[in-house]
Amino acid sequence: MGHSVPPLNDQSLLKSQAFINGKWVDAKSGKTFEVKDPATHKPIGTMPEMNASDVQTAIDAAAAALPSFRKLTARERSRMLRKWYQLMVDNAEDIAKLITWENGKPMADAKGEVAYAAGFFEWFSEEAPRAYGDTIAATVAGNRVFTLKEPVGVCGLITPWNFPAAMITRKIGPALAAGCTVVAKSPGETPFTAAALAELSVRAGIPPGVVNFVTAMDNTPEVGSTITSSPIIKKVSFTGSTGVGKLLMKQSADTLKKLSFELGGNAPFIVFDDADLDVAVNGAIASKFRSSGQTCVCANRLYIQSGIYDKFCDAFVAKVKDFKVGHGYDEGVTHGPLIHDRAVSKVDAHVQDATKQGGTVLVGGQKLPDLGSNFYAPTVIRDMTDDMQLAHEETFGPVAGLFKFETEAEVVKLANAADVGLAGYFFSKDIHRCYRVAEALEVGMVGVNTGLISDPAAPFGGVKQSGFGREGSKLGIEEYLVTKMVTLGGMGQPLQGE
Ligand code: SIN
Numbered sequence: 001m002g003h004s005v006p007p008l009n010d011q012s013l014l015k016s017q018a019f020i021n022g023k024w025v026d027a028k029s030g031k032t033f034e035v036k037d038p039a040t041h042k043p044i045g046t047m048p049e050m051n052a053s054d055v056q057t058a059i060d061a062a063a064a065a066l067p068s069f070r071k072l073t074a075r076e077r078s079r080m081l082r083k084w085y086q087l088m089v090d091n092a093e094d095i096a097k098l099i100t101w102e103n104g105k106p107m108a109d110a111k112g113e114v115a116y117a118a119g120f121f122e123w124f125s126e127e128a129p130r131a132y133g134d135t136i137a138a139t140v141a142g143n144r145v146f147t148l149k150e151p152v153g154v155c156g157l158i159t160p161w162n163f164p165a166a167m168i169t170r171k172i173g174p175a176l177a178a179g180c181t182v183v184a185k186s187p188g189e190t191p192f193t194a195a196a197l198a199e200l201s202v203r204a205g206i207p208p209g210v211v212n213f214v215t216a217m218d219n220t221p222e223v224g225s226t227i228t229s230s231p232i233i234k235k236v237s238f239t240g241s242t243g244v245g246k247l248l249m250k251q252s253a254d255t256l257k258k259l260s261f262e263l264g265g266n267a268p269f270i271v272f273d274d275a276d277l278d279v280a281v282n283g284a285i286a287s288k289f290r291s292s293g294q295t296c297v298c299a300n301r302l303y304i305q306s307g308i309y310d311k312f313c314d315a316f317v318a319k320v321k322d323f324k325v326g327h328g329y330d331e332g333v334t335h336g337p338l339i340h341d342r343a344v345s346k347v348d349a350h351v352q353d354a355t356k357q358g359g360t361v362l363v364g365g366q367k368l369p370d371l372g373s374n375f376y377a378p379t380v381i382r383d384m385t386d387d388m389q390l391a392h393e394e395t396f397g398p399v400a401g402l403f404k405f406e407t408e409a410e411v412v413k414l415a416n417a418a419d420v421g422l423a424g425y426f427f428s429k430d431i432h433r434c435y436r437v438a439e440a441l442e443v444g445m446v447g448v449n450t451g452l453i454s455d456p457a458a459p460f461g462g463v464k465q466s467g468f469g470r471e472g473s474k475l476g477i478e479e480y481l482v483t484k485m486v487t488l489g490g491m492g493q494p495l496q497g498e
Contacts, residue, residue, distance in 0.1 A: 272408070283425065
């Protein structure tokens with residue numbers, strides 16, 4: 001394969017340095033790491049391999065920028081975010097090219113991600129002036145009580161590679177709206193998209209030090225522990241695996257930081273006999289195979305009621321057979337590579353385990369070495385059982401395992417058996433069932449008759465070991481605010497002259 005990035009319309013968006021205090025910088029050690037196109041393994045370029053000392057410089061810059069940034073009016077911060085949003089829209093094609101290059105997702109998906117990502121800046125530009133406090137009727141006579149919403153302070157943001165733009169804007173948008181300054185750790189696999197966003201922050205007029213991007217691959221654990229142990233950083237927001245989330249939470253304990261964590265999922269996707277088959281099949285395609293199954297909200301366990309099971313298998317497989325797998329830049333490609341060989345091995349292990357234990361592969365089920373070592377065929381397996389690996393672990397890849405169930409109570413029990421609870425989906429035309437099952441599922445987000453639930457306006461987050469805190473929506477900004485209560489005493493005096 002001879003792919004390299006098609007020229008950007010604006011070549012100055014392609015940066016190969018970190019961004020600290022408004023300047024493009026190398027690691028103090030001079031070390032770099034290489035980033036590769038996951039489809040071809042060809043080098044894209046290098047980025048600074050930063051260490052604790054570099055991160056400390058970024059933290060200090062964010063701390064120095066905080067006093068003046070938090071004093072800006074919310075309307076001034078709102079205008080900056082709005083401008084950053086517009087710049088993302090204006091440069092959507094270039095940002096999408098960078099996403100496809102380093103993440104592998106097809107251009108159409110990458111463009112969708114840019115719109116989704118920019119939407120967080122738009123949304124939080126609108127929320128910034130609406131961080132209202134309360135006026136409270138005091139219990140004590142003569143007291144007057146009100147609350148102020150204040151920025152929590154310097155924030156550390158750690159984001160994953162699966163949405164190289166959206167996971168960053170989902171955190172930076174509310175942080176800046178609240179008046180916080182940030183140190184963002186770019187994903188090691190996808191730092192070029194983050195760097196382009198940093199360049200656009202300059203053009204949006206975000207003051208130096210307000211947004212800092214540090215980069216690292218092998219040093220990622222050191223960068224993470226510098227952020228979590230810093231007494232200057234008051235809040236950490238992390239999207240990634242449950243295992244890493246637990247580690248970051250432990251590391252944050254000594255400085256008692258405010259935390260919000262969006263961690264792993266193992267989404268149940270339920271189709272009842274009374275569902276509209278086409279709607280359910282399309283929902284399953286969208287939910288399971290978006291980004292080749294590499295999202296935290298992807299359907300992982302597909303439970304299909306026995307009366308519709310065979311029909312669903314046939315219709316679903318027919319759609320999967322229509323996929324075109326290849327390089328994300330190629331015309332007509334619907335699904336790209338996985339991010340790296342560890343992802344391919346995990347997917348393959350789940351498929352092997354399922355087939356060994358009686359699952360039947362209906363389509364796919366193998367690596368695609370002719371395309372490249374990171375490609376795996378979109379796979380559907382029927383006759384799945386609860387003792388298979390896929391039933392208990394997030395696959396994070398393009399494998400749909402179809403389980404058969406009989407009753408509503410049985411499937412809700414199976415769905416809730418997971419120790420995580422991020423998203424859950426179900427399909428039914430019965431409005432009573434829709435309420436009943438939505439209320440019974442132990443997840444933070446429910447899709448009813450849809451496989452796509454992501455929206456800057458809707459609260460995103462999980463329960464159980466999928467983490468805590470909500471991103472997007474009116475709740476997202478709260479994660480970056482603290483409430484200060486003010487009591488004014490001696491206020492119940494009579495009018496002068498009374
Ligand atoms: C994720 O995979 O963590 C985010 C997915 C989304 O925002 O839709």
